[in-house]
Amino acid sequence: MSPTEADYQRAVELLRAGELVAMPTETVYGLGADAANPAAVAKIFAAKGRPADHPLIVHLSGHDAVDRWAEQVPAVAWELMEAFWPGPLTVILKKQAWVPDAVTGGQDTVGLRVPGHPVALELLRRFAAATGEHAGIAAPSANRFGRISPTTAAHVAEELGDAVSMILDGGPCAVGIESTIVDCSRGEPVVLRPGHISPLHLEAILGRRPAIETAVGAPRVSGSLEAHYAPVTPLRMVAGERLLDFINAQRHRGGKCAVISANQPPQAGMPHAWRLMPADPVGYAHDIYAALRDMDHAGVDLIVVEAIPEDAAWAAVADRLRRAVAGAGQA
Ligand code: TXA
Ligand code: MG
Numbered sequence: 001m002s003p004t005e006a007d008y009q010r011a012v013e014l015l016r017a018g019e020l021v022a023m024p025t026e027t028v029y030g031l032g033a034d035a036a037n038p039a040a041v042a043k044i045f046a047a048k049g050r051p052a053d054h055p056l057i058v059h060l061s062g063h064d065a066v067d068r069w070a071e072q073v074p075a076v077a078w079e080l081m082e083a084f085w086p087g088p089l090t091v092i093l094k095k096q097a098w099v100p101d102a103v104t105g106g107q108d109t110v111g112l113r114v115p116g117h118p119v120a121l122e123l124l125r126r127f128a129a130a131t132g133e134h135a136g137i138a139a140p141s142a143n144r145f146g147r148i149s150p151t152t153a154a155h156v157a158e159e160l161g162d163a164v165s166m167i168l169d170g171g172p173c174a175v176g177i178e179s180t181i182v183d184c185s186r187g188e189p190v191v192l193r194p195g196h197i198s199p200l201h202l203e204a205i206l207g208r209r210p211a212i213e214t215a216v217g218a219p220r221v222s223g224s225l226e227a228h229y230a231p232v233t234p235l236r237m238v239a240g241e242r243l244l245d246f247i248n249a250q251r252h253r254g255g256k257c258a259v260i261s262a263n264q265p266p267q268a269g270m271p272h273a274w275r276l277m278p279a280d281p282v283g284y285a286h287d288i289y290a291a292l293r294d295m296d297h298a299g300v301d302l303i304v305v306e307a308i309p310e311d312a313a314w315a316a317v318a319d320r321l322r323r324a325v326a327g328a329g330q331a
Helices: 005-016 038-048 063-069 075-084 118-131 153-163 199-206 240-252 281-296 312-327
Strands: 021-023 030-034 057-059 089-095 109-113 180-183 190-193 235-238 257-261 274-276 302-306
Touching: 005 021, 005 030, 005 118, 021 118, 021 153, 030 038, 030 057, 030 118, 038 153, 063 075, 063 089, 063 109, 075 089, 075 199, 153 281, 199 312, 235 240, 235 312, 240 257, 240 302, 257 281, 274 281, 281 302, 281 312
Parallel strands: 057 109, 089 180, 235 302, 257 274, 257 302
Antiparallel strands: 021 030, 089 109, 180 190
């Protein structure tokens, strides 16, 4: 599971040569390239099939690198970075003039994150030692555009295959959904993407509840496009009390469905593809992408997801499921 010394050396060499290296983070696997090299960053967009105006997150080895990439960093951003880094938080800041447009999608801001995964941190430290002051690894989730984010090295291989020079295997991701994104470039912090670090966690540091602005269709955050994180198989959300009736009706019509439920274990006569999920939002988030991916391979016509609680604690999972429903069923 742990990369060897030779693996790290090769990964650093590939990054320095402008090639792509997939790396584990605590959230999802990232498709990494030298963030200071626009030609290398262009390869990320080609491999993912992602529109070039979508900005990427730059991963750094530590807080000390922030000032090389960002300027006018407000005190509130430092407080968040101190509290949550290394960890699943991305902070949007005013960029330094030199930061390539390829990374920022031409915006005057840059997204920065110090990931909380030992393999990512080791790679980032070695890359920084070899590269100097402009060391950063640009990395979106290592999936094809719009598809389910990978939480294991095998998922990355399945998504991108030969398009990536090397995949560092760091085991399954601990968090399982993408980082919380907080925009600190406009004064008051604004949450652009919900994640494992919840508004309550942020409030504990900020002393007030941050605004949330995950506007549907907004181009600024690609995860905020309506359709995202999606299986190829159509996906439906069904309320818990209607779940069994819905499945039975499907079966009577000859439809094959797969079920993802946090409350209802499979019973005799139920579809064979049935995933009983953890009933808490953290456990559910950890498993959801792998569950969607498995069910997408189950040879069914429909994936049925039991609706989750409409509770603030479930906001990040709800966000991913809503977009998965919107994007599902498109080959
Ligand atoms: O957990 C994560 O954040 C993972 C791991 C690999 O770090 N990365 C990830 O990257 O989810 P990606 O590209 O799939 O999503 C990054 C999001 C995009 O929605 C992008 O638009 C947004 O971050 N973003 C990056 N830079 C931004 C900026 N300057 N302003 C606004 N949004 C930005
Ligand atoms: Mg993504």
